[in-house]
Amino acid sequence: MERVVIVTGANSGIGLALCERLLTENSQIRLCLACRNMQRAEAARSALLTSHTGACVDLLHLDVGSVRSVLTAAKEVKTRYRKIDFLYLNAGIMPNPQVDIRAFIKGLFSRNVINMFATAEGLLTQQDHLNSDGLQEVFATNLFGHFLMIRELEPLLCQAGHTSRVVWTSSSNARRSAFDIEDMQHRNGTEPYSSSKYASDMLSLALNRQKNSQGLFSSVICPGLVMTNLTYGILPSFFWTLIMPIMWLIRIFTNTFTLTPYNGAEALHWLFLQAPESLDPRAKYHSLTSGLGTNYTEPQRMDIDEEMSEALYKKLLKLETVVRRKLSEENADNKAYQQYLNETE
Numbered sequence: 001m002e003r004v005v006i007v008t009g010a011n012s013g014i015g016l017a018l019c020e021r022l023l024t025e026n027s028q029i030r031l032c033l034a035c036r037n038m039q040r041a042e043a044a045r046s047a048l049l050t051s052h053t054g055a056c057v058d059l060l061h062l063d064v065g066s067v068r069s070v071l072t073a074a075k076e077v078k079t080r081y082r083k084i085d086f087l088y089l090n091a092g093i094m095p096n097p098q099v100d101i102r103a104f105i106k107g108l109f110s111r112n113v114i115n116m117f118a119t120a121e122g123l124l125t126q127q128d129h130l131n132s133d134g135l136q137e138v139f140a141t142n143l144f145g146h147f148l149m150i151r152e153l154e155p156l157l158c159q160a161g162h163t164s165r166v167v168w169t170s171s172s173n174a175r176r177s178a179f180d181i182e183d184m185q186h187r188n189g190t191e192p193y194s195s196s197k198y199a200s201d202m203l204s205l206a207l208n209r210q211k212n213s214q215g216l217f218s219s220v221i222c223p224g225l226v227m228t229n230l231t232y233g234i235l236p237s238f239f240w241t242l243i244m245p246i247m248w249l250i251r252i253f254t255n256t257f258t259l260t261p262y263n264g265a266e267a268l269h270w271l272f273l274q275a276p277e278s279l280d281p282r283a284k285y286h287s288l289t290s291g292l293g294t295n296y297t298e299p300q301r302m303d304i305d306e307e308m309s310e311a312l313y314k315k316l317l318k319l320e321t322v323v324r325r326k327l328s329e330e331n332a333d334n335k336a337y338q339q340y341l342n343e344t345e
C-alpha cells in the first residue's frame with residue numbers, strides 16, 4: 001500500500017537528500033514536499049522527477065514559522081490525504097550565526113577538542129528576533145510551527161489500527177544548558193538554535209508518552225555536520241571548500257563530520273526502515289560517516305528530564321490556545337472591517 005510521507009524544508013540540503021533517498025530505495029511512496037518558497041519547491045520536484053520518472057511527488061505551501069500558514073497547510077493536507085505515515089519535521093533556521101574565534105582557538109588546544117568539533121559547544125551564538133506572530137523566529141520555525149502542525153494533523157496521525165511517525169531533525173548542538181523552561185522561546189539568550197533543538201528533543205519524548213497509545217511515534221535524529229545553505233550561512237561556501245581536506249582529516253577522529261546531505265540523511269532514512277516499537281524514545285539517532293566514508297546510524301541516549309519535557313508540552317499547549325485565540329480575534333476584526341467597508345460603499 002502507498003505510504004504518505006511529508007517532509008518540511010524539502011527543497012534543499014538534508015530534506016531534499018532524504019526525498020532523493022526515499023524515492024531511490026523505496027517504491028510505493030507518495031511524497032509531499034512542504035516548502036515556503038514554491039519556486040524552489042517546484043525546482044526540487046522537477047529534479048526528483050528527472051531521476052525518478054513516474055514518482056508521486058506533491059507540493060504543499062508551508063511557512064512553518066507562520067501560524068496562519070501552518071493552519072492553512074494542515075487544512076490542505078486533511079483534504080488531500082486520509083492518513084499520514086511519516087511526517088519529517090526537518091525545516092530549520094540558524095539566523096545571523098557568529099563563531100567565537102577565540103573560543104575556537106582555545107578549544108583547539110584543549111582536551112575537549114573532539115567534542116567541540118562534534119557539538120560546537122561554546123562556539124556559536126545567533127541573533128534572533130520577533131516574527132509577525134509575536135514569537136521568537138527560531139523557536140517558531142524550529143519548534144512551535146511543527147508542534148502546531150502535529151496538533152492540527154492529529155486526526156490523520158492518530159488513527160486506530162494504524163501507526164504514524166514523526167521524525168525531528170535535531171542537532172548535536174542541542175544543549176540542556178541553553179534551554180530555560182521559564183524562557184522557552186529563548187527571548188533572553190544568545191543560543192536560540194541550541195535551545196530550540198533541545199526543546200525538540202524534549203518534545204519528542206513527551207509526544208511518545210502522550211501519543212504512543214494512539215499509534216503516533218516520535219523520533220529524533222542528528223545529521224552531523226553537513227554542507228548546506230545553513231552551514232554556508234556560518235562560513236562562506238568558498239571557505240568550506242578550501243578547508244575540505246582538513247574536514248576529511250577531522251572525520252578520522254570524529255565520525256560526526258558527515259559533510260554531504262546524502263550522508264546527513266542516513267538516520268532519517270534508516271528510521272523509515274525501522275519498526276517504531278523497536279526504537280528507544282530517549283535516544284537520538286545519529287547519522288555518522290567513518291574516515292573511510294561508510295555511513296551508519298547509531299543511537300545515543302539524550303540528556304533529558306521527563307518532568308521538564310512534560311512541563312514543556314503543557315506550556316506549548318497553553319501557547320497554542322493563546323495563539324489560536326489571537327488569530328480568531330484578528331479574523332473577527334477583519335470580518336467586521338470588511339462588513340463596515342461593504343456597508344459604507
Ligand SMILES: NC(=O)C1=CN([C@@H]2O[C@H](COP(=O)(O)OP(=O)(O)OC[C@H]3O[C@@H](n4cnc5c(N)ncnc54)[C@H](OP(=O)(O)O)[C@@H]3O)[C@@H](O)[C@H]2O)C=CC1
Pocket residue numbers: 008009010011012013014015034035036037040062063064065066090091092093141169170171172222223224225226227228229230231
Ligand atoms: N547542516 C548541518 O550541519 C545541520 C543541520 N541540522 C538541521 O537540519 C535541518 C535541515 O537543514 P539543512 O539541510 O542543513 O539546511 P538548508 O538551509 O539547506 O535546509 C533548511 C530547509 O528548511 C526550510 N525552511 C527554513 N525556514 C522555513 C520556514 N519558515 N518554513 C518552511 N521551510 C523553511 C528551508 O527553505 P528555504 O529554501 O525556503 O530557506 C530549507 O528547505 C534543519 O532543521 C537544521 O537545523 C542539524 C544539524 C546539523
Ligand SMILES: CC(C)CCC[C@@H](C)[C@H]1CC[C@H]2C3=C(CC[C@]12C)[C@@]1(C)CCC(=O)C[C@@H]1CC3
Pocket residue numbers: 099104116117118119120123124170171172173224225231234235243246247250
Ligand atoms: C577548520 C574548520 C574545521 C573550522 C570549523 C569551525 C566551526 C565553524 C565548526 C566546528 C563545529 C561545527 C558545527 C556546526 C557549525 C560549524 C562548526 C561550529 C553546527 C553547529 C552546525 C549546525 C548544527 O546543528 C550542528 C553543527 C555542530 C558542529
